Amino acid sequence: MIKRVQSWLGREDRQQPVDISPDNIPRHVAIIMDGNGRWAKRLGLPRIVGHQNGMKAVKRVTIAADELGIEFLTMYAFSTENWKRPKEEVDFLMRLPVEFLAIELDELIEKNVQVRVMGDSEALPSYTRKAMEEAVQRTENNTGLILNFALNYGGRKEIEDCMRELAIEVAEGKLNPDDINSQLIDSRLLSGGLPDPDLMIRTSGEMRLSNFMLWQLAYSELWFTDVYWPEFGREHLLQAVAEYQRRSRRYGGLK
Ligand code: IPE
Numbered sequence: 001m002i003k004r005v006q007s008w009l010g011r012e013d014r015q016q017p018v019d020i021s022p023d024n025i026p027r028h029v030a031i032i033m034d035g036n037g038r039w040a041k042r043l044g045l046p047r048i049v050g051h052q053n054g055m056k057a058v059k060r061v062t063i064a065a066d067e068l069g070i071e072f073l074t075m076y077a078f079s080t081e082n083w084k085r086p087k088e089e090v091d092f093l094m095r096l097p098v099e100f101l102a103i104e105l106d107e108l109i110e111k112n113v114q115v116r117v118m119g120d121s122e123a124l125p126s127y128t129r130k131a132m133e134e135a136v137q138r139t140e141n142n143t144g145l146i147l148n149f150a151l152n153y154g155g156r157k158e159i160e161d162c163m164r165e166l167a168i169e170v171a172e173g174k175l176n177p178d179d180i181n182s183q184l185i186d187s188r189l190l191s192g193g194l195p196d197p198d199l200m201i202r203t204s205g206e207m208r209l210s211n212f213m214l215w216q217l218a219y220s221e222l223w224f225t226d227v228y229w230p231e232f233g234r235e236h237l238l239q240a241v242a243e244y245q246r247r248s249r250r251y252g253g254l255k
């Protein structure tokens, strides 16, 4: 059990301990991995180098989350709006999951991680889709951390698709409109089966949702950091969880 986690909060703040209680670890953490391009730019490097290094952060954070006892980790990897970027960048981003899984899948399997993916997979290039499908299949019986990639994911599209599906069932007489409730909608969204995120982290200083899990984040605790995603690591995750543990979650009620 983790009693007291020693962590190093960056150069100026070395050796400041972070207290984390093992009893109040967020079950589901969702991350908007942002700032790859600006990280690279700051170093005078092309944006794709930022994405390449962002991939290493995915590995670090997955391992740290697993060690901490987080059960579900959702990573926003590509939004339905990211197609607006230059073709070369989109192509590079579409190859990253292939590369990531080629390097990391064996270790993820060893760590009993179950890989999932949510988003519109039809629109992905076939090599990206195949790599993801293989990872999902090869890990489907694993019982450890659930690592859920949001890939070509958009919160509004997810809700639109769900509404269309329910409307069709109502029109066909298979569903009574009175039976439409939060629970049913939860189960029909792409995240169906996962609890809502307890903690949502966004890196790079932006304070917006950018179409991420609009329904599921209704009562999540939000944590923002100026750190760019490629430099995000275990110590930042611990910092976020420590802050999460100081929050009072009231869900509209009183403590
Ligand atoms: C996040 O980094 C990765 C994706 C959105 C795919 P960005 O590429 O958005 O980096 P910035 O925000 O331009 O710095």
Ligand code: IPE
Pocket (backbone or CB within 6 Å): 032, 033, 034, 035, 076, 077, 078, 079, 082, 206, 208, 210
């Ligand atoms: C959000 O980041 C999407 C992902 C991290 C995958 P963006 O960089 O696309 O968001 P905006 O454009 O700054 O809102």
Ligand code: MG
Pocket (backbone or CB within 6 Å): 034, 035, 036
């Ligand atoms: Mg960005």
